[in-house]
Structures are given as structure tokens and as C-alpha cells.
Amino acid sequence: MPKTLIVAEKPSVAKEIAKVLDVRGTRGDGFIANGQYVVTWAVGHLVNIAEPEEQNEDWAGRWSMNQLPMIPSRFKLAVLPKTTRQFEIVKRFMSADDVDTVVNATDAGREGELIFRRIFLMAGCTKPIKRLWANDMTEQGLKKALASMESGEAKRNLGLAAFARAEADWLIGMNYSRLFTLKDHxxxxxxxxxxxxxxxxxxxxxxxxxxxxxxxxxVEATLAHGEDSFSAQWYCPPERSESRIDKEEDAAAIVERCTDTQGAVESTKSRKGQQKPPLLFDLTTLQREANSRYGLSAKDTLAIAQALYEQKKLLTYPRTDSRYLTKDVFNECLSHMRAVYHEFPEITPLAAERIKDGKPKNFACVNDKKVSDHHAIIPTAKRPVKSALSENEWRIYEMVSRRFVAAFLPPVQYASSTIWVLIDEQPFKATGKVFKDKGWLVAEPWRTAKDNPLPALRKGSKVTAESLKAPSHQTKPPAHFTDASLLAAMETAGKLVEDDELREAMKERGLGTPATRAQIIETLLARSYVEKDKKKLVATDTGRHVIDVISQHLPDVTSPELTGDWEKKLGDIERGDFTYPEFMHEIRDSVYRNVRGIKNYQAYDKDGFPTAPPANPVAPVSDYRAGAPRPARQQYDRDGFPIVSSAQPAATVQQGAGVAFYDDNGFPIESASSTTKPTRKEKPLPTRVEHEGEVVGVCPSCGKNVLVHADAYICEADPSCPFRIPRDAFGGEITMNQAADLLSKGRTFKRGRFVSKKGKRFNAHLELDGSRVALRFKD
Structure with missing residues (x-):
């Protein structure tokens, strides 16, 4: 009988799925199985991108500038040493003849998809995939997810976006970290x-x-009207927008002028207002709230919420970036409300009644369009046992539960009033607020402000300035970041970006994702770039130096605009509006050009430190959606890798006034405009000055360096060593990368594009035959 293989992300999740499916058969080491199902797990990442030395043997050993840029033609994956045994178990079942379907039961979102797809790819599996998408770990939630699984093809673009994100991060991290480390020593x-x-x-x-x-x-005044008194503050005429006074003598003069002086009400204004219920928690807002109220770090809050999801089954999936519910989840909210009733009986009945009588459109927190991977964090339908939770677990559960109830309670109703009083022609302002209905504030009472009523006055009413004072103040610097305020800054990093389109992308994602922001803070702490002073996060001297070094050469890397651009395009890949090959070509091109530009810049200041390169040393790659010609749409295989046909030239992207071509390895080839048809007699004349003098490899004849020249790659021992590789050959150009392959391996492993004497294009490998370059047509 054919079996279904289910791959979860963690053993705890796998065991819960096995329980729901009644898999009580053989409990092997690393899996649970019966005659119908095999349930196993990934233990997080089992497969990662291989280390640089595994990608290319030339990148092994001591770091050097000659190794850069490191841009693999195709990223190799490697099984993590600590998880080899578990990988072999998963691979064995993926390859088993009696397994006909594989279920991806990892966490929702890019990272979960990446974990599964890498294992699937590394195992060489080609079987059909189904995707399990669980909102909560209760029996009811898992049954619903198992009954409504999607085809793996439905999440194909999500997987491609995950591969693109990981590979682009590798290129940025590996290349720039080595580059700046070598530059800065x-x-x-x-x-x-x-x-x-x-x-x-x-x-x-x-x-x-x-x-x-x-x-x-x-200047602050206490004003009296009959037996009533109230407070007011002086504002500078005529705009009346500023209450600060720069000189002490000016403040003292106002006090002297108005004390014991009678005045009159100039105007009164009253209005009714309301404060809408808050939206539900996503992970970032939950982390901010927990840090502000209880001092919990972002990392601790995530760990607690994850435990309440996986082990206690009291919260829905926590690693979400949405603060909304879908209509389908709204229809189940009463069962969730019943679960929290016994712990919060004073606030849940009204919320439950409003859910019964209302429609989804009546509640701001219900919006299908605002839910991507997962809806907001809410309590599950499982009733909690407070004594079974730790103090901090209860704190997080209570916060989520109270916010869940608050979202379905009525708005806060209040009346506010503003009174302007003139005393000896000096304007004083008094404001007050009275709460008519506390509404949702009963669920979060710590947010409730006190009533501040003002006496019933009308225009012309007489008042007396009983006492005035002029307290001194001092402007304060901005506060150091805490976990809460830094998470807010990361979430709203789009405010730092001028471009509207990028800002909209960052409005959704910000810097990092809810699931990764806590780890980013911990990484900065672990690397001693940031230190904690109680709640404060303070940059160390080392962290400041790192930013100075990077900002000198690549200020874009320190800017949220780069992340906004990436997140927008990664989102486009998920939606099918952009492709993995197009995105990776842009990233490869950017890294290639940035590293080349900085590596070759040799200016130093008077202290011996490298100075900043000229402005814009690397021309940015235009986005076809901004008006530039769209790159040729490439085909790519099921794993998301670009397929380069021998009959099809690589994709191009607009680069300044000319065109930047990419060779079969994905490296940019500097060439002239593609409008000129290359022939033996007339071929493009590329601009080659910028790379002149660079080391491209080791001379096979004498062992010295081979350098780049305008028309050839020439041994530095010239003329005593005659070895050289021409840059123009066979109707095309031998690129620097092809020359490097010839010198290190004796041949190119990817075909180059050349032109015959009759003007026909063809593709062939190159190989070194002694000191001569020859064509090779077979692999």
C-alpha cells in the first residue's frame, strides 16, 4: 500500500501530527510510522548553502582579495554535520518505493519553505508535494489543516523567493564581510x-x-471661576503653537504681569470623540508590549510564545506579521472566546455578544486582504490552566487574550473640551477630557487615563489668575533604543526611506521579519557591536567603527532602502510578478561591481586608512519596471535554477547607456551595445581600462601572476616569460572569469559565445593546449 511521508520542522510538531492521524505504529529513531503514514522531522535546518571552500577550491584557506568576488555559478548545498543522521532518515523515506506523496509540514512562510525545499532538493526527490498550513497546534486546528492541504506547486513561488533571499544574503555576507575585513585589517x-x-x-x-x-x-497658571479652579498654560501669540520661552526674564515678566489679574474666557470648544479598539498582536507588537510592560527581551518573548503554541497549544502560530483575522477565522472566534471566559469573565460576555450579533465588516481586525502567511496571534480554543504556566507564560497568554477580547469590544467614548482665556491680552489654554464609556479599555485597564473635567464656562466668563509660576526645563536628547523601541524602528523602517514604492514594501516587512528581528538583536549583542545597559541597547565603539568603515565605501548597505528594494522584489517573486533568475542576476551584478570597485580603490588617508571611493563607483542596475527594457524572461528548472540554452543568449539588463551581458556563470561581461552584430571583421570593442593591472591567476609556465591588460592577459614576467591569453579570440571575447578558469583548471566548464568567420554565433568551451587557447565542443 502506498504511503504518505510527512516532514515537519520539529519533533514536537511531528508527534502532534502523528497523534491526529492516529499513527501509533512503529516508533523508530527519527520517525513515527504505520502502514499508511511516515511522520518525520527536520530539526530546523538540515541543509544549508555550502561553505565557500566547498563552492570553489580557490576560496579555501586564508582570506585574500584575490578570492573576491565569490560568486558561485550555481550554489552548492551541504548537509549540516550535526544533522547528517536525521537527513539520511528523511532522504531514505523520500527515496522509498512505497512512498508516493511527500507532505511539507514545516512552518509557514519563506523560512519553513526553504527548510523543506533544500532537503527535497538535496535528497534528489521528484515525488508530488502537498503543503500543510496549520494555524494552531490543537487537534481541531491540525485536522482542519490536514483536510485542506494545497499542492506543493501552489507554494512554488514562495520557495523561489526563499532560495533567492538566502542566496542573496550569502553573497552579501560572504563577500562584503571578507572585503571589509581585509580592507580594515x-x-x-x-x-x-x-x-x-x-x-x-x-x-x-x-x-x-x-x-x-x-x-x-x-508659564503655568491656576485660574479660578467662583469656587471652581483649573490649570492652564501660556502659549506664545499670535500663532499660539509654542509654549516654550527661551529667556527666564521673559517668563518672569509674564508671571508678574498676569498674577492676581482678572481675565475672560475667549472661546470654548467641546466635542465628542471615540477611540477605536486596537488591532490584534503580530509578533513584533507582542514583543514590544512585553518589553515595555515586563522588560522581556524580544528573544524571550518569541521563545515563550513559541512554547505556548507548540507545547501548551494555547496560542496560534506566533511568527506572524499580520494583525488581522480572516472571515473564516472570525466565524470560529466564539469557541476561542469560550476558552478564555473562565479566566476573564468580566470582559468576555460583551465581546461574545458583539461577535454573535455582528458581521466581519463591523470589526477592523477582520480583513482577508491583510493576512498573508498567517493571521494575528490569538488564543486557541483550548481552555488554559493557569497553574500549569510559568509567570512569564501567563503574562504573555494574558496579554494576547485581553487584546483578543479588546478587539471585539466597543470604542471608547469621551468628551473633550478646550478653553482659551485672555489675561491682560496673554493667551492661556486649558484642556480636559471626560470618559463617557470606557469601552475596550476595560480589557486593558492599564491604558486608562484619568478624567480631567473642566468647569462649565462660556465665552466672556470672568476668571482670575490666582497663582502663576515659571518652572525651568531642559531639552533632552533622544532616548537610547530598548528592545521595544528598536523593534518599532525596525518595523517602521520605511519612514526612513524617501522612495514611495520602497516605503510601501517596507511598511509590510520593515527591516527583517517578525520571526528574525529578535535574532538580529541577539546577533549584534553576541558580536559586541551592541551592549545592554539594563533595558537600553547602546552601540559599542566596535559597532560604531564597523558602520564607519562600511559607510565610507558602501553607504547603501547601511541604509534601509536596500532591504526595502529586496523585500519588494522578493514579494514580487512570491506573487509571480518577478523571477528568481532576474533577481539573482541583479544581486550578482551588484556584488560583482561593488567588490571590484572597492577592491581596486587604493587611496589611503594620512593615517594609512583606506579613504572612501569616488561617489557612485558602481552604477546601479535599473529596474525594468521603472521604464528600462525588461530582461529576457529566462526559463528555470523545478529547483528554481536558470536554464541556459546553447541556442539562447543569457538575459541582459540595462546598464547605463550600454548593455551588461552575463556569461553562463552568471558573471557580468562588459561589452558594447548589442545593436552591433559581431563578426570576424567587426566585433564589439569593450571598455577594459577599469580592470587593467588586476591579477587574474597564476602563469602555468613560470608560476608568476598573470595580469589583465587592455588586449590580453599577460604574465607579469613579460618579456622573459612570453605566456599570454588574448582577450579577443574566435570572434568573441575571453572574459576575466574564463581566463581565471583556464589558468586554474586548464579549461572553462561553461560554454562561451563566439562568432564564426561566416558571422554565425556558436557556443563552445575553451581549453589551454600548452600556451595556446583552443576550442572544445564536448563536455
Whole structure:
């Protein structure tokens, strides 16, 4: 009988799935099985991108500039040494003849998809995939997920976006970390998200250190009307928008002028207002709230929420970036409300009644369009046992439960009033608020403000300034980041971006994702780029130096704009509006050009430190959606790798006034405009000055370096050593990467494009025959 293989992300999840499917058969080491199902797990990542030395033997050993840029033609994967045994178990079942379907039961979102797809790829499996998408780990939630599984093809684009994100992060991290470490002669680690977050913290420290406090004064009055008295504050005429006074003598003059002076009400304004219920928690807002209220770190909050999801089954999936519910989940909310009723009987009945009588459109937290991978965090339908939870587990559960109830309670109703009083022609303002209905605030009482009523006055009413004072104040620097405020800055990093399109992308994702933001903070702490002073996150001198070094050469890497651009395009890949090959070509091109530009810049300041390169040393790659010609749409295999046909030239992207071509390895080839048809007699004349003098490899004749020249790759021992490789051959160009392959391996392993004497294009390998370059048509 054919079996179904289910691959979960963790053993705990696998065991819960096995229980629901009644898999109580053989409990092997690393799997649970019966005659119908095999349930196994990944233990997180079993497969990662291989280390540089495994990608290319030339990248092994001591770091050197000659190894850069490191851009694999195709990324190799490697099984993690610590998880080899579990990988072999999963692979064995994926290859088993009696398994006909594989279920991907990893976490939703890019990372879970990446974990499974890498295993599937590494195992060489070709069997049909189904995708399990569980909102909560209760029996009811898992049964629902198992009954509504999607085809793996439905999540294909999500998998491609996951591969693109991981590979692009590898290219940025590996190349720029080595580049800046070698340039600075000290370890400098660079990350697409880590570096701009560090920049935020460094900038905040510098703002505080360079802050110069300024003294100012205000005038505060106690005004009387009959037996009633109330407080008011002076505002500067005629705009009345500023209450600060720069000079103490000016404040004292107002006090002297108005004390014991009668005035009159100039105007009164009253209005009714309401405060809508808050949206539900996503992971980031939950982490911020827990840090503000209880001092819990982002990492601790995630760990607690994950335990309440996986082990206690009291919360829905926590690694979500949505604060909304779908209509389908709304229809199940009463069962969730019943589960929390016994712990919160004073607030749940009204919420339950409103859910019964209302429609989804009546509640701001219900919006299908605002839910991507998972809906907001809410309590499950399982009733909690408070005594079975730790203090912090209960705190998180209570916060989520109270917010869940609050979202379905009525708005807060209040009346606010504003009174302007003129005393000897000096304007004083008094404001007050009275709460008519506390609404949802009963669920989160710590947010409730006190009533501040004002006496019933009307225009012309007489008042007396009983007492006035002019307290002194001092401007304060911005506060150091805490976990809560840094998470907010990471979530709303789009505010730092000027481009509207990028800002919209970052509005959804920000810097990092809810699932990764806590780890980013922990990474910065572990690398001693940031340190904690109680709740405060403070950049260290090392962290500041790292940002200085990177900002000198690649300021874009420290900016949230880079992440916004990536997240937008990764989102486009998920939606099918952009492709993995197009995205990776752009990243490869950017890294290639940036590394080349910085590596070859040899200017140093008077202290011996490298100075910044000229502005814009690397021309950015245009986005076809902004008006540039769209790259040729490439085909790619089931694993998301581009397929390069021998009859089809590689894709092109607009580069300045010309066109940047890519060879079969994905490297950019500098060439002239493609409008000129290359022939033996007339071929493109590329601009080659920028790479002249670079080392491209080792001379096979004498062992010295081979250098790049305008028309050939020539041994530095020339003329005593005659070895050279021409740059123009067989109607085409031998690129630097092809020359490097010839010198290190004796042949190119990817075909180059050339032109016959009759003007026909053809593809062939190159090989070294002694000191002569020859064509090779077979692999």
C-alpha cells in the first residue's frame, strides 16, 4: 500500500501530527510510522548553502582579495554535520518505493519553505508535494489543516523567493564581510538586515553624544471661576503653537504681569470623540508590549510564545506579521472566546455578544486582504490552566487574550473640551477630557487615563489668575533604543526611506521579519557591536567603527532602502510578478561591481586608512519596471535554477547607456551595445581600462601572476616569460572569469559565445593546449 511521508520542522510538531492521524505504529529513531503514514522531522535546518571552500577550491584557506568576488555559478548545498543522521532518515523515506506523496509540514512562510525545499532538493526527490498550513497546534486546528492541504506547486513561488533571499544574503555576507575585513585589517561582519539595524543604534548613540541641552521656561497658571479652579498654560501669540520661552526674564515678566489679574474666557470648544479598539498582536507588537510592560527581551518573548503554541497549544502560530483575522477565522472566534471566559469573565460576555450579533465588516481586525502567511496571534480554543504556566507564560497568554477580547469590544467614548482665556491680552489654554464609556479599555485597564473635567464656562466668563509660576526645563536628547523601541524602528523602517514604492514594501516587512528581528538583536549583542545597559541597547565603539568603515565605501548597505528594494522584489517573486533568475542576476551584478570597485580603490588617508571611493563607483542596475527594457524572461528548472540554452543568449539588463551581458556563470561581461552584430571583421570593442593591472591567476609556465591588460592577459614576467591569453579570440571575447578558469583548471566548464568567420554565433568551451587557447565542443 502506498504511503504518505510527512516532514515537519520539529519533533514536537511531528508527534502532534502523528497523534491526529492516529499513527501509533512503529516508533523508530527519527520517525513515527504505520502502514499508511511516515511522520518525520527536520530539526530546523538540515541543509544549508555550502561553505565557500566547498563552492570553489580557490576560496579555501586564508582570506585574500584575490578570492573576491565569490560568486558561485550555481550554489552548492551541504548537509549540516550535526544533522547528517536525521537527513539520511528523511532522504531514505523520500527515496522509498512505497512512498508516493511527500507532505511539507514545516512552518509557514519563506523560512519553513526553504527548510523543506533544500532537503527535497538535496535528497534528489521528484515525488508530488502537498503543503500543510496549520494555524494552531490543537487537534481541531491540525485536522482542519490536514483536510485542506494545497499542492506543493501552489507554494512554488514562495520557495523561489526563499532560495533567492538566502542566496542573496550569502553573497552579501560572504563577500562584503571578507572585503571589509581585509580592507580594515580587523573583523567586520556585514549583513543585509544586521548592518542597517546597527546603523540605527550607532546613529542614536551619536545623536545623544552630540546633543547640546538647551534651557527653556514655561508659564503655568491656576485660574479660578467662583469656587471652581483649573490649570492652564501660556502659549506664545499670535500663532499660539509654542509654549516654550527661551529667556527666564521673559517668563518672569509674564508671571508678574498676569498674577492676581482678572481675565475672560475667549472661546470654548467641546466635542465628542471615540477611540477605536486596537488591532490584534503580530509578533513584533507582542514583543514590544512585553518589553515595555515586563522588560522581556524580544528573544524571550518569541521563545515563550513559541512554547505556548507548540507545547501548551494555547496560542496560534506566533511568527506572524499580520494583525488581522480572516472571515473564516472570525466565524470560529466564539469557541476561542469560550476558552478564555473562565479566566476573564468580566470582559468576555460583551465581546461574545458583539461577535454573535455582528458581521466581519463591523470589526477592523477582520480583513482577508491583510493576512498573508498567517493571521494575528490569538488564543486557541483550548481552555488554559493557569497553574500549569510559568509567570512569564501567563503574562504573555494574558496579554494576547485581553487584546483578543479588546478587539471585539466597543470604542471608547469621551468628551473633550478646550478653553482659551485672555489675561491682560496673554493667551492661556486649558484642556480636559471626560470618559463617557470606557469601552475596550476595560480589557486593558492599564491604558486608562484619568478624567480631567473642566468647569462649565462660556465665552466672556470672568476668571482670575490666582497663582502663576515659571518652572525651568531642559531639552533632552533622544532616548537610547530598548528592545521595544528598536523593534518599532525596525518595523517602521520605511519612514526612513524617501522612495514611495520602497516605503510601501517596507511598511509590510520593515527591516527583517517578525520571526528574525529578535535574532538580529541577539546577533549584534553576541558580536559586541551592541551592549545592554539594563533595558537600553547602546552601540559599542566596535559597532560604531564597523558602520564607519562600511559607510565610507558602501553607504547603501547601511541604509534601509536596500532591504526595502529586496523585500519588494522578493514579494514580487512570491506573487509571480518577478523571477528568481532576474533577481539573482541583479544581486550578482551588484556584488560583482561593488567588490571590484572597492577592491581596486587604493587611496589611503594620512593615517594609512583606506579613504572612501569616488561617489557612485558602481552604477546601479535599473529596474525594468521603472521604464528600462525588461530582461529576457529566462526559463528555470523545478529547483528554481536558470536554464541556459546553447541556442539562447543569457538575459541582459540595462546598464547605463550600454548593455551588461552575463556569461553562463552568471558573471557580468562588459561589452558594447548589442545593436552591433559581431563578426570576424567587426566585433564589439569593450571598455577594459577599469580592470587593467588586476591579477587574474597564476602563469602555468613560470608560476608568476598573470595580469589583465587592455588586449590580453599577460604574465607579469613579460618579456622573459612570453605566456599570454588574448582577450579577443574566435570572434568573441575571453572574459576575466574564463581566463581565471583556464589558468586554474586548464579549461572553462561553461560554454562561451563566439562568432564564426561566416558571422554565425556558436557556443563552445575553451581549453589551454600548452600556451595556446583552443576550442572544445564536448563536455
Amino acid at each position: 580587523s573583523l567586520v561582519t556585514v549583513g543585509r538586515v544586521q548592518t542597517p539595524v546597527l546603523k540605527l543604534i550607532v546613529d542614536r548613540r551619536q545623536e545623544i553624544e552630540h546633543f547640546v541641552p538647551r534651557n527653556y521656561w514655561t
